[in-house]
Amino acid sequence: MSSPLADRIRPEKIEDMVGQGHLLSEGMPLRNIVKSGILPNMIFYGPSGTGKTTLARIIANTTNRKLHKLNGTSASIKDIRDIVEELDTLAAPNGILLYLDEIQYFNKKQQQSLLEYMESGAITLIASTTENPYFYVYSAVLSRSTVFEFKPVTEKEALPAVERGFKFLENESGIEAEIEDGVCEHIANACGGDVRKSLNFVELAYLSANLKDKKKLITLENVQSITAKNSFRYDKDGDEHYDIISAYQKSMRGSDTDAALHYLARLLEAGDLPSAARRLLVCACEDVGLAYPQIIPIVKAAVDIAFQVGLPEAQIPLADAVILVCTSPKSNSGVNAINSAAKDVRDGKAGKIPRQLQNMHYDGEDNKNKGQFYLYPHSYPNHYVKQQYLPDNLVGARYYIPGENKIEQAAKEYWDRIKGKK
Numbered sequence: 501m502s503s504p505l506a507d508r509i510r511p512e513k514i515e516d517m518v519g520q521g522h523l524l525s526e527g528m529p530l531r532n533i534v535k536s537g538i539l540p541n542m543i544f545y546g547p548s549g550t551g552k553t554t555l556a557r558i559i560a561n562t563t564n565r566k567l568h569k570l571n572g573t574s575a576s577i578k579d580i581r582d583i584v585e586e587l588d589t590l591a592a593p594n595g596i597l598l599y600l601d602e603i604q605y606f607n608k609k610q611q612q613s614l615l616e617y618m619e620s621g622a623i624t625l626i627a628s629t630t631e632n633p634y635f636y637v638y639s640a641v642l643s644r645s646t647v648f649e650f651k652p653v654t655e656k657e658a659l660p661a662v663e664r665g666f667k668f669l670e671n672e673s674g675i676e677a678e679i680e681d682g683v684c685e686h687i688a689n690a691c692g693g694d695v696r697k698s699l700n701f702v703e704l705a706y707l708s709a710n711l712k713d714k715k716k717l718i719t720l721e722n723v724q725s726i727t728a729k730n731s732f733r734y735d736k737d738g739d740e741h742y743d744i745i746s747a748y749q750k751s752m753r754g755s756d757t758d759a760a761l762h763y764l765a766r767l768l769e770a771g772d773l774p775s776a777a778r779r780l781l782v783c784a785c786e787d788v789g790l791a792y793p794q795i796i797p798i799v800k801a802a803v804d805i806a807f808q809v810g811l812p813e814a815q816i817p818l819a820d821a822v823i824l825v826c827t828s829p830k831s832n833s834g835v836n837a838i839n840s841a842a843k844d845v846r847d848g849k850a851g852k853i854p855r856q857l858q859n860m861h862y863d864g865e866d867n868k869n870k871g872q873f874y875l876y877p878h879s880y881p882n883h884y885v886k887q888q889y890l891p892d893n894l895v896g897a898r899y900y901i902p903g904e905n906k907i908e909q910a911a912k913e914y915w916d917r918i919k920g921k922k
Contacts, residue, residue: 505703506696509668510554512561517551518661518695519653524555530648537563539597541618543637544628546650547741549694552628556599565597565624572605577613584622596623603627604636611638618644631774652693652742659688661695665702666718677706677716683723690727692741701727741772749779753787757826764822768815776818777803783825791831791905795824831903840899851891882918 502508511517514524514531523530533539539559544552553569560567568583583596603611617623618641625645629636633647662684666677687705691698704726709716748763767776784799802821806814844850856874875885890897902908 504696504700505665505669506549506699508672509665509699510557512558514555514558514562517554517558519657520551520555520650521657522651523648530555534559534562539563539565539624541625541645542627543603543633543642543645543647544626544650545630545633545647547630547652547693549691549696549698550650550653551695552650553599553601556597556626556628559626560597560599563597567597567599569599569601572600572602575600575606575610577610580613580617580623584617598623598625600625600627602629603633603641604629604631608638611641615640615644632778635778653691653695654693655685655688658691658693658695658698659684662687662698662702665699666706669703669706675711675714675716677709677718678712679718680720682720683718686720686723687727741770745775745779748776749783749787752780752783752822752825753830755826755830757823760822760826761819764815764818768811768818771811773806773811773814777806780818780821780825784821786835787830787832788825788828789831789834789903790908791829791903792907795828798824829905831905831908833901833903833908837900844894844897844899849894849897851893853891854888856887857889884918886919 514534517524522528525531544555546552556569557567559565566586570579570583580598583598586596600606600614614623614625618625625641627633627637627641627645633642637645666679666684670677683705687698687701691701701723705718705723706716708722708726709718711717744763744766748760748767751759751763764776767773781799781803784795788795799821802817805817809817856872858872875887877883877885879885888895902912
């Protein structure tokens with residue numbers, strides 16, 4: 501049985517890949533890493549059909565390493581151990597490159613099993629995932645890896661791959677294709693940023709075409725029929741996957757219940773329960789936040805129920821939670837506060853922690869002023885006492901500004917009174 505067209509014409513050089521110019525163009529980080537021949541452990545993050553597997557194969561060939569490919573849905577710890585046993589043998593003289601596809605399906609114990617081999621250099625890991633690695637990859641694996649984000653391939657970038665696919669099929673079969681105007685452009689657009697899907701469309705179009713004067717007649721009408729049938733569950737309007745997710749969260753943030761439910765339905769029709777749930781959780785914290793803090797455990801419970809019952813019933817608790825987020829008061833004071841604090845940290849404004857807050861257990865004999873001098877707030881009226889908490893160089897910094905909503909303003913009024921500001 502013949503392999504899919506995408507496998508038969510898989511690029512063997514970086515120059516033949518389409519898309520990912522931000523990573524693979526001359527002078528870009530990942531291109532330079534591959535050229536150096538010294539590979540760090542890496543995580544490729546992005547949607548399907550954007551070149552993650554292809555690049556892993558090219559890297560293995562370029563650096564003369566033995567490539568082993570495992571899939572997180574079916575691989576086990578034993579599979580990893582069996583691969584490591586090849587080290588220092590004639591089968592892998594230059595080391596092993598392990599490509600672990602869909603690492604998000606590895607549980608924490610399985611991901612931890614990779615650590616000893618990553619630490620020792622027994623394997624170089626390239627893991628790929630369609631899900632945000634900062635949510636799905638164990639932190640210890642993340643800290644030992646470099647994350648590279650792969651982006652959906654644009655119509656313009658996909659077009660050469662589509663044209664090359666038709667040319668390959670002509671040469672392979674010996675039957676020329678007569679391609680109507682607009683066919684290649686339509687396929688490049690209908691693939692939704694997925695080059696593999698575009699090549700599947702090319703092959704379907706070629707195989708289903710009628711013969712006319714010993715030529716395959718590839719009509720736009722036939723291609724439109726093929727792409728409509730095969731694109732529906734991904735996105736019947738041809739929009740890119742990440743556009744739907746963005747519209748989903750922005751509709752919740754904008755308190756448009758109907759729009760948010762529409763985009764939720766599109767995500768669930770595509771079977772993308774993880775993205776629907778993750779963005780819902782983020783929106784509850786980022787966009788409702790302290791205006792109605794009780795919403796966070798409520799939405800978390802709805803998401804837990806959704807994963808427990810699975811699709812299609814999962815749509816019910818998620819719809820309830822989406823409506824709740826849309827109709828709740830909004831505040832981004834929390835995210836603004838942590839962003840401001842993080843900026844100071846990144847800018848190097850992280851002075852010495854005040855003595856009274858340090859974890860002091862012993863004063864040296866040379867210290868003439870012994871003691872921690874921490875004031876325990878619960879020992880004072882209203883469980884509050886004034887003392888310095890920020891480092892000296894940040895005294896007076898203000899990160900949190902209460903939102904103009906009932907809950908935050910009530911808290912502000914209370915603490916202004918306790919702290920003697922009123």
